[in-house]
Amino acid sequence: MKKTVLIVMLLLSAFARTVFANDKEVRIFIWSEYMDEFKMRDQFKKAYGINAKIDIYENNEEMLAKLMAGGVSEYDIIVPSDYVIPSLIRNKLIQPLNKAKIPNLKNIMPMFAKTTYDPGGDYVAAYQWGTVGLMYNRKKISDADAKSWAVLFDPKKQKGTFWLMDSVRDTMAMANMYLGFDMNTTNPAQIKKSAELLTQVKHSRYCRGFKPGVGAKNDVDANQADMAIVYNGDGMRAVIADKKRLGFTIPKEGGEIWCDFMAIPAKAPNVENAYKWINFVLDAKIGAQVSNYNRYATPNQASVKYIIPMDLKSDEIYPGPETMKRLHYTKDLGSVNKIVDEAWTSVKSH
Amino acid sequence: MKKKQPVIKALALFTIWFLYVPLLGVAVCSFNSAKDGFIWKGFTLQWYVKLFSNDWILTCAWNTLVLALVSTAIATVMGTVLAYGMNRFPWGRKTNSFLNMILNIPIVIPDIIMAGALVVVFSLMRIFSDIFRMGMIDMIIGHVTFQLAFVALVVRSRLTLIGSDVEEAARDLFADNWYLMRKVMIPLMMPGIVAGAMLAFTLSLDDFVISFFLAGPDSQTLPLYIYAAVRRGVTPQIHALSTLVVFVTVLLVIGIERLSKKNEVSLTE
Numbered sequence: 001m002k003k004t005v006l007i008v009m010l011l012l013s014a015f016a017r018t019v020f021a022n023d024k025e026v027r028i029f030i031w032s033e034y035m036d037e038f039k040m041r042d043q044f045k046k047a048y049g050i051n052a053k054i055d056i057y058e059n060n061e062e063m064l065a066k067l068m069a070g071g072v073s074e075y076d077i078i079v080p081s082d083y084v085i086p087s088l089i090r091n092k093l094i095q096p097l098n099k100a101k102i103p104n105l106k107n108i109m110p111m112f113a114k115t116t117y118d119p120g121g122d123y124v125a126a127y128q129w130g131t132v133g134l135m136y137n138r139k140k141i142s143d144a145d146a147k148s149w150a151v152l153f154d155p156k157k158q159k160g161t162f163w164l165m166d167s168v169r170d171t172m173a174m175a176n177m178y179l180g181f182d183m184n185t186t187n188p189a190q191i192k193k194s195a196e197l198l199t200q201v202k203h204s205r206y207c208r209g210f211k212p213g214v215g216a217k218n219d220v221d222a223n224q225a226d227m228a229i230v231y232n233g234d235g236m237r238a239v240i241a242d243k244k245r246l247g248f249t250i251p252k253e254g255g256e257i258w259c260d261f262m263a264i265p266a267k268a269p270n271v272e273n274a275y276k277w278i279n280f281v282l283d284a285k286i287g288a289q290v291s292n293y294n295r296y297a298t299p300n301q302a303s304v305k306y307i308i309p310m311d312l313k314s315d316e317i318y319p320g321p322e323t324m325k326r327l328h329y330t331k332d333l334g335s336v337n338k339i340v341d342e343a344w345t346s347v348k349s350h
Numbered sequence: 351m352k353k354k355q356p357v358i359k360a361l362a363l364f365t366i367w368f369l370y371v372p373l374l375g376v377a378v379c380s381f382n383s384a385k386d387g388f389i390w391k392g393f394t395l396q397w398y399v400k401l402f403s404n405d406w407i408l409t410c411a412w413n414t415l416v417l418a419l420v421s422t423a424i425a426t427v428m429g430t431v432l433a434y435g436m437n438r439f440p441w442g443r444k445t446n447s448f449l450n451m452i453l454n455i456p457i458v459i460p461d462i463i464m465a466g467a468l469v470v471v472f473s474l475m476r477i478f479s480d481i482f483r484m485g486m487i488d489m490i491i492g493h494v495t496f497q498l499a500f501v502a503l504v505v506r507s508r509l510t511l512i513g514s515d516v517e518e519a520a521r522d523l524f525a526d527n528w529y530l531m532r533k534v535m536i537p538l539m540m541p542g543i544v545a546g547a548m549l550a551f552t553l554s555l556d557d558f559v560i561s562f563f564l565a566g567p568d569s570q571t572l573p574l575y576i577y578a579a580v581r582r583g584v585t586p587q588i589h590a591l592s593t594l595v596v597f598v599t600v601l602l603v604i605g606i607e608r609l610s611k612k613n614e615v616s617l618t619e
Contacts (some may be wrong), residue, residue, distance in 0.1 A: 055567045058581055068486040070468055070476070074566050096528055169429045211581070218583030222385075 003202055011070025014209070023053040027271035029063060029075040033129070043093040044280055049272050054185065056211035058339040059167045060084045065094055065114045073267035076274040079127055082259050083169060083297055083330040085117040087337075096122045099225050106284035112259055112299035117332070124261035125278050126299035128233070130290065131319060132170050132213075132256040135220050135235035136160075136227040137246045149178040149251045152227065153197060159208045163219060166210035166295040168344040169330050170256060171198065174229060177254040178327075184331040188339055195343035199350050210348070211302070220246065233296035236316050248316050256318070257327035259299065291311065351515075373596055380589035397590040407575060407591060414571040417486065418554040418563075421493035426547040428494070429501025430539065436502070437509040456499035461559040468492045469563050485566035492564050493554045500553065501546035508542025548606055552599070 016350045026044075034056075041052045055062045060081050068080065071094055080088060088094045099105055105113070111127035131321060136146045150157040152164070153175065165171045173183045174195035185191060201207055208225055215226035221238040236246040262281065264274045280286055288306030291298040297318050298307060311317050319327060333340060380398070384391035401407055436449055456464065474478075475482040482488060520534045536543070558573040565574055572595065579588055 029567070042363075053567055055570070056578065058578075069563065070473060070566075076485055156475070222583065283443045 001243055024222070024273075025048060025053055026076045026270050026277050027053045027055070027076045028059065028277065029055050029057065029066070029071065030077070031214075032058060032212075033237075034079070034294055035118045036292050040286075041291075043286070044277065047280065048273075048276050049103040050276065051237075052277065056254040060306065061168065064088075067265060072265045073269065075265055076268040076270045077103070077260075077277055078263050078265055079260050080124075080263055081330070082115065082117045082261070083332045085124055085261060086332040086334075088263065089118065089123055092121050093266055095268070095271075097125065097278075098273045098275065099266065101272075102279045106281045107282050107284060107287070107300045107302040109242055109299050109301045111279065115259070118261070124263045125282060127258035127260045127262050127281065128294065129257070129299055130296040130317075131250060132165070132229065132258070133229045133248055133250040133316075134227060134237065135217060135238070135246065135248045137220060137223070137245060137266070139245055140226045143247060143249070144257065146227075146247065146249050147252050149174055149253050152207075152229075153178050153201055155204055158204060161208055162227035163204050163208050163211045163216035163225050163229070164202070165216065165229040166212045168340060171210075171229060172340060172344065173328075174253075175258050175329065180253075181326045183254065184333065186312070186333055186336040186339075187198065191343050195347050214334050231314055233294045236295040239316070250316075250323055252326065254326045254328060257324075257329055265338075291331075351373070363397050374588050377593040377596070379595045380415075380586055382586065384414075385586065397586040398594075401527050401587055401590050404587070407572075407587075410570050410572050410575040413569050414555060414573075416568070417489055417493065417571060421490045422551045423489070423498060425494045425501050425550045426498035426543060429498050429546055429550070430505050430543055432498065433502040433505035433509060434535070434536055436537075438514070453499055453502055454495045457503070461557075462553065464496060465492075465560045465563040468495070468560065484564060484569075486569045488564040488566070489561055489569055491569075492560045493557060494558070497550035497553055500549050501543075504520070504546035504549060505539060505542040508539055508545075512538050515566050544606060548603070551602075555595075555599070572616070 005114055037054050039052065044050060044052050055075070060083075063078060063080065063154070064084065067075075078094070083095075093182070097105075099122075102125065105178065112129065114121040118124050122335050134146055134149070134152070134235065136151075141151060145157070145159060151159060170259050172191070173195055175197050176183050176185055176190065179188070179190070179193055179197060181190045181194070202209070208219075210218065211228070211235050213229070213231045216225070217234040217238055219225045220228045220230075221242075230248070233247060235246075239246045241249050262278050262318075263280075264271060268274055281290065282300060284300065284302035285306055287298055287300035287303035291300075292306075293307050295311065295317060298304065304312070305340045315323055363395070381393050381395070382390055383394035383396070432453075434454070436446075441448065441449065468491075472482050472484075472488050516534060516538065517530065518531050525534065556573065557571075558577065561571050561574055562577075576588060576591065579585070
């Protein structure tokens with residue numbers, strides 16, 4: 001008898017946590033180390049009285065997989081990268097924004113308010129933008145060597161251990177550009193060549209494998225590797241703390257420029273709270289706080305005056321016109337996505 | 351008189367060393383005040399302190415515990431009943447071998463196939479009721495599904511060991527079903543039930559693949575947290591967390607071992 005009562009009570013307590021969902025909460029699914037989770041949560045709670053529950057992921061594909069496996073009705077905010085948005089809209093995984101509920105949308109710079117990924121600016125609100133480049137240990141790799149991707153991809157020029165980024169579009173892009181192809185090539189022969197290059201590089205004794213940007217950055221910072229393909233904000237957080245030892249650069253063959261956006265999944269449970277969160281993040285001071293923390297570039301015009309002046313002058317965080325020539329946006333490849341995915345799978349499994 | 355076998359002794363010691371030295375290494379690193387690398391910089395408890403003020407980890411630990419306890423309770427009860435039914439009911443030969451086979455499937459099947467199947471089932475059931483959205487209930491059902499087979503297997507082997515003599519003797523002495531269960535069968539089966547429950551508990555604590563596919567934002571468990579954290583870089587906090595988990599597991603095993611020794615009803619008394 002006692003056992004049954006105990007079991008029933010345990011069941012009820014498990015039930016209670018899930019059935020009585022809180023309407024004073026907002027569920028955020030975001031990249032790791034993209035904001036000061038504890039601080040933002042406390043500030044948001046103070047401002048609106050809503051609990052922010054934060055879950056993290058390491059790349060877009062992981063987020064997409066979770067979304068399609070049921071996450072579309074579990075999360076209120078997701079932060080996809082630019083090239084994922086057209087397929088999110090196509091597959092009706094995100095819902096249009098009620099712009100009247102997000103007055104701070106007006107703070108976003110015009111170039112990020114309406115993009116080719118979301119022509120009407122109806123579905124997403126810009127979060128941060130940045131680049132993908134090479135982070136390296138200046139004591140092992142000279143600044144001159146780091147100016148070319150050959151230091152990773154050419155067996156004769158590899159000078160130290162490195163991690164490749166565990167993200168299909170980012171790493172394939174670097175391989176494409178090193179081989180002289182267009183970063184977003186849809187030519188199957190070219191994609192195959194890049195896959196073969198990556199497979200070869202993977203087997204080199206200097207390559208430690210594939211790791212998401214944040215993990216790879218932490219490894220270079222901890223001297224567990226000499227180089228890594230990382231996002232500029234992650235890289236710069238480490239570089240700024242130790243300028244003599246670490247460096248970040250966009251090699252001459254080219255790098256990637258991207259913008260991440262906040263979106264609301266189609267069946268989000270707390271849509272109103274999601275609007276409040278987006279409005280909160282787009283506030284001038286909060287936007288600057290986010291960028292000053294994660295060292296990415298802000299798309300928020302009103303935040304610019306609160307950004308750390310040294311960051312504004314840093315070419316790695318806010319690329320100047322010369323660097324901009326080497327940077328390219330990732331495009332949604334539509335039906336060619338499948339070919340790229342297969343190439344990536346073959347790289348990972350051979 | 352047993353002959354001393356130095357080779358076997360050496361092999362045994364080597365195996366124990368092989369199993370436990372890595373765990374000891376992690377424990378030692380968790381007290382190391384250096385943030386990275388293996389150079390000993392000084393003894394510190396700061397990683398443990400940081401652990402307890404990190405409410406993310408505490409929530410995950412709580413979720414893991416609730417999940418393990420609830421699913422173990424359900425699986426033990428259902429598994430015992432299943433084992434008793436399979437062993438004592440006079441099934442036909444074909445039904446018996448069929449039941450044997452389906453009992454073994456959850457044990458042999460790769461975790462990821464089980465997880466994939468569960469994802470498909472729950473997305474179908476979500477059409478009927480919202481209770482099956484990704485979260486604790488999904489995870490409990492998923493865990494019970496594979497724990498059942500293990501518990502039933504362990505209890506069934508214990509039942510075969512007991513044999514049916516004691517049961518028949520009890521019935522001869524006018525014991526009704528409820529009395530038989532309470533005073534004869536369950537005490538006899540207890541070591542099997544406890545072993546099955548322990549196995550189920552450990553499986554649930556450890557489980558990564560099935561939890562990964564079924565977890566919702568509210569029900570992240572420790573294995574999921576550690577996986578995500580390790581992809582970003584192993585910090586000493588992870589070492590501290592792992593050491594604590596191993597420590598708790600060891601305590602549990604010792605405790606249950608002691609308890610079951612007390613309650614065990616011997617067959618030859």
